[in-house]
Amino acid sequence: MTLLTTALFAATAAFVALSVVIVYRIVRGPTMQDRVIAVNAVGTNTVVVIALIGAATDDPGVLDIALVYALLNFLMSIAISKFTVERGGVM
Amino acid sequence: MSNGNDENGDENLGERLYVESPIIMATVRVVAPFVLTFGLFIMFHGADSSGGGFQGGVIVSTVVLMVAIAFGIEPTRDWVDPTTIVAVMGIGVSVFLLIGMGSVALGGRFLEYHAYPVYHASKYGIELVELAIGVIVASVVVGLFFAIAAGVSHGDDAEPAESEGLL
């Protein structure tokens, strides 16, 4: 393993660990918005992790998947926010 | 409280009006064409890369969902018009069937591209079929979205009990 791949995998592991830490906020809440913001943060981390894995394994096609994931992450956040507000808090 | 909505309090007595966020709308306006192009790109490159009709179709339908979330479902329904969705779905299915049955007519099996007397028949065949699948997937997802949204929202004279059942 070269220095580059080691660094990339180390960063991947770090981001995965951070996501696991953030899961505490998803479980704990207390409000639904707290959970959404935490899920959004985990989503952003996931995008980064996908991109990092792609770089470490030298597979550029993975970047497309990261892009789609980023898109879905955004869609999730605005969808939950909108529908909770418009329906007075009920999903 | 700091939602700027209460300013219209005179006309609607404490009823809190919901206004779509201009920030989300503008972001969607900017992002939508690029996402749609990306979706089409994935659809067209089904044969030779990680993409495919199914994935591309889902991304394309995401554009409509995004617009619906930012601008509200009703205006979006007016914009895309359910009959268009059904028509597009029909076109997708017929293209798929035409290619499939065409090879049968030329003496091959269903979707056997080599039956076509065209150079690179298999490549273009797969391409077209992926495209048809993408179109079908996109229109089905959008159609389902509108169908579900219609079931959940309370119409003027809908029975409350009925909508609860659908929730």
Add this chain to the structure above:
Amino acid sequence: MVTITEGAVVALLAGGVFFGLVAAVGLLRLPDLYTRTHAASKTDTLGAGLTLAAVAVVYDAGLPTVKAGLLLVFLLITNPTAAHAIARAAADQGIEPWTAEDGGDEQ
């Protein structure tokens, strides 16, 4: 010997992980939804940004570099919008922001 590329990548990755860490700590430590949104929207965006920049450098100015750049731009546009959407929903539902006077450690 460490090349310039390798040095840049490692530095960018270190920065990215650092800000990712700040985001995670902020999400856990800060007292209410709005302050947590600060941590998530800004710090996570920069953390992701630096890391994606590292990825772009790794690919060495090819097509994937462009894609990593696009991903970065997309995150820069959408993340603040998502944060705004969530904060707006919270404000609309009447969740009051925490102020220094509330003090203590509710959480």
Add this chain to the structure above:
Amino acid sequence: MTSGRLLVPVSESVALRNTVAYAVRHVVESKAAEGAVHFVYPYSPQMVTGMDTSGVDELLERVEVWADDDLGDDAGAVDVQTAVIGAGEYLFSPGDYADVLAEYGEREDLETVVLDPEFSPSGTTPLLPPLEAELERAGFEVLEAPVERPTRRARLVRGGNVGQFLLVAALSFGFYLLIGGSLSTFDLVTGGLSGVIVATVLWRVCFSGPVRPGRLLKRIGRMSVYTFYLVWEIVIANLQIAYVVLHPRLPIDPKMVEFDAAVWSEIPVTTLANSITLTPGTLTVDVDSQSFTVHSLTAGARDDLFSGGLERAVRFVFYGRAAARIPSPRERGEEGSDDGGAES
């Protein structure tokens, strides 16, 4: 028949804000001589809600503030009261809840109950349908607060011209070739095709008005300058946040502020709002035409916001150099329009 005297059982719920608004509106619209809303919290010490009495008092206080908010000018006409009921009794089944509610309702002469659709004082148990039945049997008229809200929407599709169509098609085509990374015949053909499709679908959605190419180019040029400025600001902002978050004592002083920004129309406002969100300790919570509601993390962040560097930069991008010289929010006297929160 609509009664002007309502009983509203409350508990911690996501739909509470909406229910309060509905109940208040209901009373105001009934035009009853002695309109009254009683918000009651059925509290039982055995309940597993993880809430002590102080939490309950705080909830009721919040509800009262909301109700006053919604009443506005009608505050004198309606009697808003809050109470904790059932303390000391063991509340378990929907019947128990209905009993204490009925007892309170009879004592206070209330005929109608408004139920929060998410009302669930005992945690996760689905309580609503049986509670509704029990209350109706006890002789109350039961209303459930609706979850849909009236909505005002912006226009999705706007007028367009050929320039717009071509611009969207060109953008799409360029983007297609960029992500494809090749100029083969196949890519050129499919790219052109997607350009046409994208433009057909979205040409009247993407732009807020007719396109003037010259102005657009100028804006793009200035935008790239702005991006560097923004990235620099973002880095500084994040270092500040990192300091605050990692500091052992967490030196934050969060506060909501409102100010009117001197930018107009959708895209500039959004650019400013998202830039505010990305930079020093500030987060755009809501925008109503020009009025921004911003949550700020520290006093220093508020200072930066009111000194208007970002706002000036956004004006520079969209309206050119002359507009950048409009005074900052502080000079316009916008500062000090704090909204709620603590006194500084």
